[in-house]
Amino acid sequence: MTQDAEYEPRILGFLCRWCSYAGADLAGTSRKKYPANIRIIKIPCSGRIDPLLIVRALRVGFDGVLVSGCHPGDCHYQTGNYRARRRMSITKKFLEYMGVEPERLQASWVSASEGGKFAEVVTEITSDLKQISPNRLFSDERDGTKAAQ
Amino acid sequence: MKKIKKQDVPALLVKWQQDFTVFAPSKKSGVSRMEVWDGQDTAFLDRNRNTVIPPKANFLLNIEKMFDFRKEGGSYTLEPAGGEAPRQLLFGIHPCDARATAIIDMVFKDAYEDNYYLGRRRNSVLVGMGCTSPYDSCFCTSLGFGPAEAADVDMMLTDIGDAFVIEEVTDKGKELLAGAEGVTEATADDTKKADAAKAAAAAKVTRKINVEEIRKRIPLSFDDKKFWEKVSAKCVSCGICTFLCPTCYCFDINDEMLKSGSGARYRNWDCCSFPLYTKMPAENPRAEKWRRVRQKVHHKYAFYPELFNIIACTGCGRCIRQCPVNWDITQILASLPAGAPAAAEKK
Amino acid sequence: MSETEQKLRSEARDLLEKGRVNHIIGYEAGSLKFSTTPLITSDKEDTDRLVINPFINNNLSVFLGEVGGKAGIVARGCDARSIVSLIQDKQLAREDVFIIGVPCGGIIDLDKVEKLTGLDRDEIDDIAWQGDKAAVTIGGARKEFPAKEVLTDDCLSCEPPDPREYDLLIGEVGPLVTDGELGRSKIKELEAMTPEQRWEFWKSEFSRCIRCYACRQVCPACFCNRCFSEETEPAWISPLPRWQDNLVFQAIRMIHVAGRCTNCGECERACPVNIPLRSLSKKMEEIVDELFHYRAGTDKEAPPLMAAYQPEEAEDFIR
Incomplete structure (x- = not known):
């Protein structure tokens, strides 16, 4: 599909409160420039991520989802990010098998001091998502009633 | 009695399509159910076993x-959905499913007239087709009718090989022909051939229940916790038997909200x-599995007859055939106890 | 009655008589042709009805959570793995279950037989193993089909078919015909598609779903007290059976049971609208194996897949 020049992907970011959220904060306070395509939800730990949250974000129309937590070894709760990593890798492969483009699921390790990296990550995934179509996975012109008739 | 050659049926369906959306049994979606007729498929003229999804x-x-x-300010404006129900013609509905529809009509036009359901019923024509190959799970003949029953359709077709004999049942049916x-x-x-076909079909229904005995025993079983625990043990509490039951009519109501406070109200099948079940408004009064299984059986064989003087089961056998554990x-x-439990054994 | 059946009945009776178990969970003949049905009993007389045949298709471990007391359970390879998985997840104590392992030569897929013969199962007179062939009798005429053509896909790629965790093993483990590649042929077809095609495929499949939840209810790995699909605040998915929500439900269910699902195939078999759920569960098994070399229910001492981690794990997808 050819891309509309205007297409601005909508990205939902789940950021762990200890590292990545602070990293995003730092990106802001240090006036790093990054695309405004991301909306951020602060989660207590990347280990909080349930694949349900990711799929739900796609279901309601976000073009991509970013899950970001502390670097391996740095988790505030010791192991939350390792657990998130397992869940993410399974979810990503499985959803790809179902037909979800891999670009829609993104993950990163961003520490509290990596404001620059956060800006880069958002820049990169925004550009990745611009390479693929807007999320029409769940769109359906049919009204439920008509479909059932 | 009328007659139509099988080869002439498609043309008749095409004619009916001018006034109705014509439905016929089909497996094209991956499961057998009533499907909008595509103008091509005629497999159901020769082989028409009961669909998995009932015509309900x-x-x-x-x-x-x-x-x-x-939502406008502090108040809501309602806009009824749909309007006039679509005019539909169900071709090839079996007597058990037609009877089931007649049975649940009773509840939908009882104290409260349910116009979503009744509107669709009013605008529908049922073209019945006698069932020539009942499943081994079928037991319609025990319930006061049989695989050739014409009472609940607008016209009834009986397969006599290369043609159907048609019984015109209602004025609507007559008009259509x-x-x-x-x-x-x-x-x-x-007609002689048709009578023979009907008798042959009825003879193929070998599964039987003893309705008279059941009517006597079922009220006594209500307090028999032990019995219900035993017979419910293998139930996995899925929705297959109720969703696929042509006489199960429970529904749930859900609102789909938009951010603005506006939205739409829907209903969908629910299952006891x-x-x-019923957790949304309050609690499920039947927390244990045996109570739910008892409810299902009693609803069909005790409560519904009390209310409407008819058993809410037509022996279509779907609940047996489709059950993942062969409940x-x-x-x-058949195993209902002959007497009530002793007081000590009550729940 | 086979020797194995005979032995099973006497052992089961003995277990109840000696009070070693409170219940026996096994299979008895069903009320339809080629069907079996779960037999859950504490009455030793009932043990005379226990059967073992190529149609014992329920994964009985789904009942372990509700019988109470100690249960003696008839288990095939996949069931035994489910039991181990439940133990790993602390849903069950090993000492509360007495596993009666039975040899499994594979389950005959009646849908495949129907396709091969063009008839429904109740129109077929007899199906029986003749060596490594299934002899199907219809109206006096006998047709033989190679085992590979009639075994369920799950059985074709079952590993291992014999129970590895048991208290008692009855009978010899028969020669099971396996063909993993054949068993995953639907998955191969899907893998060859583009993402758009795959999505369209699943969209179409899930359009039929009526949300009866049979897939979840027959699944031993689905042991949550309350399923996410029934949460109302927030409602993660709509209760209406729209394809979108049907698809989300099943995708999440599959991800939630990753590492617990032993590919017994019950979900697909139970599905009244024929959604090929096994093509999801089997693929998940492959993903889990490939990424973490983990196979569900093979080691009762191992922590559950999702409760474990290795500091060094593939993370090439993480920026």
């Missing part, structure tokens, strides 16, 4: 929009086997 799905939709609501091409008067020989209502009914 055409009257009681699994997704029915009831109305839209719009009037002047139709290919429809002729049936000869005495045709679900542990969370068999005919076995349960």
Whole structure:
């Protein structure tokens, strides 16, 4: 599909409160420039991520989802990010098998001091998502009633 | 009695398509159910076994929009959905499913007239087809009718090989056949063949229940916790037997909200086997599995007859055939205890 | 009655008589042709009805959570793995279950037989193993089909078919015909598609779903007290059976049971609208194996897949 020049992907970011959220904060306070395509939800730990949250974000129309937590070894709760990593890798492969483009699921390790990296990550995934179509996975012109008739 | 050659049926369906959306049994979606006729498929003229999804799905939709609501300031405006129900013709409905529809009509036009359901019923024509190959799970003949029953349809077709003998049942049925091409008067020989086909079909229904005995025993079983625990042990509390039951009519109501406070109200099938049944307004009074299984059986064989003087089961056998654990209502009914439990054994 | 059946009945009776178990969970003949049905009993007389045949298709471990007391359970390879998985997840104590392992030569897929013969199962007179062939009798005429053509896909790629965790093993483990590649042929077809095609495929499949939840209810790995699909605040998915929500439900269910699902195939078999759920569960098994070399229910001492981690794990997808 050819891309509309205007297409601005909508990205939902789940950021762990200890590292990545602070990293995003730092990106802001240090006036790093990054695309405004991301909306951020602060989660207590990347280990909080349930694949349900990711799929739900796609279901309601976000073009991509970013899950970001502390670097391996740095988790505030010791192991939350390792657990998130397992869940993410399974979810990503499985959803790809179902037909979800891999670009829609993104993950990163961003520490509290990596404001620059956060800006880069958002820049990169925004550009990745611009390479693929807007999320029409769940769109359906049919009204439920008509479909059932 | 009329008659139509099988080869002339497609033309008749095409004619009916001018006034109706014509439905016929089909497996093209991956499961057998009533499907909008595509103008091509004629497999159901020769082989028409009971569909997995019952035709009740055409009257009681699994997704029915009831109305839209719009929030304006502090009040809501309601806009009923749909308007006039679609005119539909169900070709090839079996007597058990037609009877089931007649049975649930009673509840939908009882104290409260349910116009979502009744509107669809009013605008529908049922063209019945006698069942020539009942499943081994079928037991319709025990319930006061049989695989050739014509009472609940507008016209009834009986397969006599290369043609159908047509019994016109209602005025609607007569009108639909009037002047139709290919429809002729049936000869005495045709009706004789049809009678033989009907008798042969009825003889194929070998599964039986003893309704008289059940009517006597079922009220006594209500307090028999031990019995119900035993017969419910293998139930997994899924929704197959109720969703696929042509006489199960429970529905749940859900609102789909938009951010603005506006949205739409829908209803969809619900099931008394679900542990969370009626959880939304309050609690499920039947927390334990045996109470839910008892409810299911009693609703069909005790409560419904009390209310409407008819058993809410037509022996279509779907609940037996499709059950993942082969929970068999005919076995349960046959094993109902002859007497009430002793006081000490009550719940 | 086979020797194995005879032995099973006497052992089961003995277990109840000696009070070693409170219940026996096994299979008895069903009320339809080629069907079996779960037999859950504490009455030793009932043990005379226990059967073992190529149609014992329920994964009985789904009942372990609700019988109470100690249960003696008839288990095939996949069931035994489910039991181990439940133990790993602390849903069950090993000492509360007495596993009666039975040899499994594979389950005959009646849908495949129907396709091969063009008839429904109740129109077939007899199906029986003749060596490594299934002899199907219809109206007096006998047709033989190679085992590979009639075994369920799950059985074709079952590993291992014999129970590895048991208290008692009855009978010899028969020669099971396996053909993993054949068993995953649907998955191969899907893998060859583009993402758009795959999505369209699943969209179409899930359009039929009526949300009866049979897939979840027959699944031993689905042991949550309350399923996410039934949460109302927030409602993660709509209760209406729209394809979108049907698809989300099943995708999440599959991800939630990753590492617990032993590919017994019950979900697909139970599905009244024929959604090929096994093509999801089997693929998940492959993903889990490939990424973490983990196979569900093979080691009762191992922590559950999702409760474990290795500091060094593939993370090439993480920026």
